[in-house]
Amino acid sequence: MTNHSSADQAPKPSYPKTHLMAVAVCSAVMVLTLTLLPSPDATATKTVRLKPTIEQSNASAKARAQELMDESLAEEPLLAELEPATPVRNWMDQKVRSGDTLSHIFKRVGLSSRDVYEVMSGQGEVTLLKKIHPGQTMRFAIEEQKLVALEYVMSRTESLVIEQGSEGYVAEKHQKALVPYTSYAEGTIHSSLFLAAQKAGLSEGLTMELANIFGWDVDFVLDIREGDSFRVIYQEMHLEGEKVKDGEILAAQFTNQGETFTAIRYETADRGASYFTPDGDSMRKAFLRSPISFARISSHFNLRRKHPVLHTIRAHKGTDYAASRGTPIKATGDGKVVYAGRKGGYGKVVIIQHGQTYKTLYAHMNNYARGIRSGTRVKQGQVIGYVGSTGLATGPHLHYEFYVNGAVRNPVTVKLPHAEPIPKQDKSGFLAVAQQMVGQLATYAAAMESESVAQLDQ
Structure with missing residues (x-):
């Protein structure tokens, strides 16, 4: 590199390192702020990409500078030390069509059933080729009418590469890192x-x-x-x-x-x-609040309700959720099915015992989920049946009851027990993460609010 400076030129000014570091930090903060805040025509309700912290940016810059220095100082490698180049192949792409088999696809590129047999007899995960779906891509590399490589593109991130080896074909699954x-x-x-x-x-x-x-x-x-x-x-x-x-x-x-x-x-x-929670308590409770996702409550817990079918004052010991016939019903907690069958006005019903204290009841089902019978153990959120109108019901809905120590309670207002908190051995590590994440939520919310206020002042 040519140096155009001369002895006659005035020396360049020298600044203290502390001043230079302060300028660098201020610049990084300004860049971070400008990239974080939304544009003037954005609303307060939006998504923003979080940028790396200043420390991360500085570390990345230092690392890159070191890489450039290492590259400039590195000697040219000897030709003998260079790795052999990957062979250049001419690929033929084939889209999997509806009704296609491997034989159909191989035939379209000039290969035979014998080639299919040899590939499927290869080593590795060749059985994945039995699960081809319309729209997927298969790429063939053929040299002198012989298949030397095959790539089965299963998705944007997964592919199966099959190459010819000394002892037949070998398949290897490749995963692109996200x-x-x-x-x-x-x-x-x-x-x-x-x-x-x-x-x-x-x-x-x-x-x-x-x-x-x-x-x-x-x-x-x-x-x-x-x-x-x-x-x-x-x-x-x-x-x-x-x-x-x-x-x-x-x-x-x-x-x-x-x-x-x-x-x-x-x-x-x-x-x-x-x-x-930030204190280490589980967000998960021992019970879901509702056995159906996003369902409307059509009738509340009422011990003196007039029955819509019998027209008499009869305690309504649960909550009714209106939903279309066939809507999945979930177990609200882990437990054991103690009854699954018809039960008077309840129609088709499932009763689950949750330990010694709690019991839940699900009535008017259209039918039961596969495997649900007395004695079956179920997990929270597992589908146990489907909404119907069996028994004394005016239309499809779920009747849900919740019992504590044998006494019926309002499912909507009953205090639900918590699941287990963060283990003691993990508590200190969790609290550090929680403090950081709560701080980030507050920081980005404040940045969004500041931008909204600035827009109102314009």
């Missing part, structure tokens, strides 16, 4: 959670997951009010710069009728991932 990006979204409910979440940029899957996380504390049909709000930090999985699918919700807050619930995702070695 890059997680962390994003933030918030919204205020005016009519429904789904509309507010859609406006905030959340997918239907993430919205359902959000409802599942807080479903033990909030009935999203009965309890939702205008003005309720949510904040979510979640992941998006990207491949080659494009979003492929949703990731996990890392932290979320939901404010319902003035009360705010906060959930933090944390993974332990023995239990896997679950959601906890």
Whole structure:
């Protein structure tokens, strides 16, 4: 590199290192702020991509600088040390059509049934070729009328590569690594959670997951009010710069009728991932609040209700959920089926015992889920049957009863017991993560609010 400076030129000014570091940090903060805040024409309800922290940016810059220095100092490798180049192949692509078999596809590229047999007799996961679906792609590399390689593209991230070896064909499954990006979204409910979440940029899957996380504390049909709000930090999985699918919700807050619930995702070695309050209590209760997702309550718990069929004062010892015939009914807690059959006015009914204290009853079913019978053990959220109108019922609905120590209780208002909290050995690590995530929720919410106020002042 030519140096154009001369001895006559004035020396360059020297600045203290502390000043240079301060300027660098201020610049990074400004860049972070500008990338985080939404554009002036955005609304307060939206999704933003979270950028790396200043420390992460500085670390990345240092690492890259070191890489460049190492590259400039590295000697040219000897030709003998270079790895052999990957052979260039001419690929022929074939889309799997409806009704296709391997023989059909192989025939279209000039291969025979013998080739199919040799491939399927190969080593590795060749059996995956038995599960081809219309729309998928198969790529063939043929040299001198002989199949040397085959790539079965199962999805954007998965493929099966089969290559000819010295002892036949060998199949190997390849998985492309997805890059997680962390994003933030918030919204205020005016009519429904789904509309507010859609406006905030959340997918239907993430919205359902959000409802599942807080479903033990909030009935999203009965309890939702205008003005309720949510904040979510979640992941998006990207491949080659494009979003492929949703990731996990890392932290979320939901404010319902003035009360705010906060959930933090944390993974332990023995239990896997679950959601906890910032203090380490499980968000999961021993029971779901409702056995049907997003169903309307058609009749409440009332011990002096007039029966709609018998027209007499008869205690209504449960809650009725109106739903279309065939809607899945879920067990609200882990337990054992102690009765599954017809029971007078209840029609087809399932009764589940949950330990020594609790019991739940599900009536008027159209039919039972496969495997549900007396003695069957069920898990919370497992489908046990489907909505119907058997017994004394005016139309399809679920009648749900909740018992504590043999006494019937209102399923909507009964205090539900908590599941197990974070294990003691994981408590300190969890609290550190929880503090960080709660801080991030507050930081990004404040940034969004500041931008909204700035727009109003314009």
